[in-house]
């Protein structure tokens with residue numbers, strides 16, 4: 084099974100790109116979804132978060148208040164690293180399980196979509212890295228639009244990740260998402276034809 088690690092900055096268009104890849108036939112594993120799964124009440128990571136950050140980061144129903152936790156960790160790198168030290172090992176375990184299950188089913192092509200693929204040092208677990216790229220003005224604009232954040236908050240989130248210009252240097256494939264969504268769909272179809280259909284002998 085070939086495993087593509089799909090990454091890029093926050094709001095670069097990874098989820099949009101992954102949806103198109105899934106339509107073309109790839110099996111997609113989404114690290115952001117795994118990050119939600121590992122912090123469900125009752126999970127070890129949930130208990131560790133409450134021990135580290137207190138009950139202020141909980142909703143009334145006991146689930147994690149993601150906006151409250153996000154406000155803490157995106158403003159404080161030490162707190163963010165603390166949260167990552169709790170969640171990342173659990174996310175990595177679930178990702179390995181999902182990949183193993185896909186292998187058992189005889190899947191040919193899997194996409195592991197992870198915003199922190201490079202920062203978390205897990206590029207070694209995928210066969211190649213694809214980066215979805217946008218310039219920083221576009222990134223800030225789309226992030227503000229999607230989350231209803233101020234420019235300052237959007238920039239704070241972006242600066243908690245490796246700069247896109249550095250990420251793109253580490254990629255086998257750079258998917259340019261500065262254009263429209265239709266442009267993105269066309270770029271991905273072309274990439275699929277070149278990188279997937281064109282390399283079936285691998």
Ligand SMILES: CC(C)(COP(=O)(O)OP(=O)(O)OC[C@H]1O[C@@H](n2cnc3c(N)ncnc32)[C@H](O)[C@@H]1O)[C@@H](O)C(=O)NCCC(=O)NCCS
Nearest residue numbers: 092093114115118149152153156163167170198199243244
């Ligand atoms: C901080 C949290 C609670 C915010 O939740 P929220 O629902 O607002 O955002 P969501 O999880 O959908 O993430 C949105 C985007 O934020 C960025 N992001 C998330 N966590 C981080 C982080 N630790 N460092 C830098 N960027 C991050 C990613 O680009 C991600 O796609 C949540 O992101 C979280 O638990 N993060 C820690 C786990 C993690 O590292 N997740 C990334 C996937 S490996």
Ligand SMILES: Nc1ncnc2c1ncn2[C@@H]1O[C@H](COP(=O)(O)OP(=O)(O)OP(=O)(O)O)[C@@H](O)[C@H]1O
Nearest residue numbers: 092093094095096097098099198225229262263264
């Ligand atoms: N080419 C495009 N033109 C206009 N808007 C776009 C384009 N591509 C994506 N978007 C929008 O930009 C936002 C970010 O895209 P998306 O959610 O796919 O990014 P992401 O990289 O998965 O983000 P995150 O890291 O936060 O999970 C979304 O609101 C999406 O609809």
